[in-house]
Amino acid sequence: MIRTVTLNPALDKTLEINNFEIDDVNRVSSVRIDAGGKGINVSKLIKILGGRSKAFGILSGRNGDYIKEYLDKAEIENDFVYAEGETRTNLKIIDSIRHTNTDINEPGPYVPYDKIKELERKIFGAIGENAVLVLSGSIPKSVSTDIYYRWIDMAKKLKVRVVLDCDGELLKKGIKAEPYLIKPNINELEELLGRKVSGMDDMIKSARELLRSGIEVVVLSLGSDGALFVKDGCTIHAKGVRVDVKSTVGAGDSMVAALAFALDEGMSFEKAAALSAAAGTAKVTTSGSQPPSMDKIMSIERLVKLDYIK
Ligand SMILES: Nc1ncnc2c1ncn2[C@@H]1O[C@H](COP(=O)(O)OP(=O)(O)OP(=O)(O)O)[C@@H](O)[C@H]1O
Numbered sequence: 001m002i003r004t005v006t007l008n009p010a011l012d013k014t015l016e017i018n019n020f021e022i023d024d025v026n027r028v029s030s031v032r033i034d035a036g037g038k039g040i041n042v043s044k045l046i047k048i049l050g051g052r053s054k055a056f057g058i059l060s061g062r063n064g065d066y067i068k069e070y071l072d073k074a075e076i077e078n079d080f081v082y083a084e085g086e087t088r089t090n091l092k093i094i095d096s097i098r099h100t101n102t103d104i105n106e107p108g109p110y111v112p113y114d115k116i117k118e119l120e121r122k123i124f125g126a127i128g129e130n131a132v133l134v135l136s137g138s139i140p141k142s143v144s145t146d147i148y149y150r151w152i153d154m155a156k157k158l159k160v161r162v163v164l165d166c167d168g169e170l171l172k173k174g175i176k177a178e179p180y181l182i183k184p185n186i187n188e189l190e191e192l193l194g195r196k197v198s199g200m201d202d203m204i205k206s207a208r209e210l211l212r213s214g215i216e217v218v219v220l221s222l223g224s225d226g227a228l229f230v231k232d233g234c235t236i237h238a239k240g241v242r243v244d245v246k247s248t249v250g251a252g253d254s255m256v257a258a259l260a261f262a263l264d265e266g267m268s269f270e271k272a273a274a275l276s277a278a279a280g281t282a283k284v285t286t287s288g289s290q291p292p293s294m295d296k297i298m299s300i301e302r303l304v305k306l307d308y309i310k
């Protein structure tokens with residue numbers, strides 16, 4: 001079974017505003033509220049793929065209650081720790097006339113150390129060998145940036161495979177504990193390596209370099225250019241599929257969900273590449289943080305072309 005962790009969840013409030021203007025009164029044409037945060041998004045997509053996951057994390061206040069109810073209703077298993085304060089609200093303003101997506105993200109509440117320890121006990125409680133643990137997204141300001149490093153280290157000792165999707169210090173420190181799989185995008189890879197990465201050859205070389213640090217699988221997501229899937233002895237480029245783009249928000253989460261699902265199901269590397277590229281692409285066809293349907297994912301999967309790179 002897959003476990004996902006969301007240390008800084010959010011209530012995603014998506015507002016559709018035509019001709020959105022700063023410094024003016026704007027009229028909202030539709031409002032949508034979703035339980036969000038990277039780990040929660042991953043759990044939602046695993047459910048759509050027909051898999052099972054349990055969502056872990058920290059919730060606070062009324063927004064926290066809303067998220068808990070949302071997950072229960074969606075029949076996504078969950079076990080959250082409750083802390084003081086209020087889970088953040090992330091505002092997403094979509095303007096379909098001007099084709100803009102504006103995100104206004106709150107920082108989230110202060111989370112004390114004892115709550116993190118309580119969460120740690122839940123995450124690792126009765127976890128079986130070969131389980132898949134997804135560590136993704138940002139963390140509260142009060143939490144140390146070596147948190148994912150520590151949890152990857154603990155997971156490895158229990159033979160649990162970690163899928164890591166984060167950036168900055170979290171990623172830099174996290175990879176030192178040798179997670180099973182990482183899924184940076186180009187910006188995250190460049191930040192990690194401290195240099196520009198340009199052209200396919202450089203991307204392949206850089207991803208292979210990361211394997212040498214003990215990571216089993218590197219998935220480099222390339223937005224509309226698809227993704228590179230690299231493991232020892234095999235490199236695949238899933239070419240981008242052209243679709244009608246509504247919102248690219250959460251494309252990476254969709255891809256991570258499919259990768260975790262593929263690992264848990266024991267799928268081949270090729271199948272994992274095609275499915276996760278399709279899941280990421282299917283996401284960009286929906287607006288806001290709405291997850292794509294299984295039908296959409298499957299129809300796109302048929303269009304994904306895999307290039308095997310020597
Ligand atoms: N514009 C697009 N057209 C087609 N496919 C896309 C597009 N954007 C993303 N994808 C698909 O989704 C995958 C993940 O997208 P991307 O590289 O943007 O991830 P990300 O930057 O991590 O996103 P996130 O904002 O969720 O963190 C890509 O590898 C690709 O397969």
Ligand SMILES: [Mg+2]
Pocket residue numbers: 165185252253
């Ligand atoms: Mg991402």
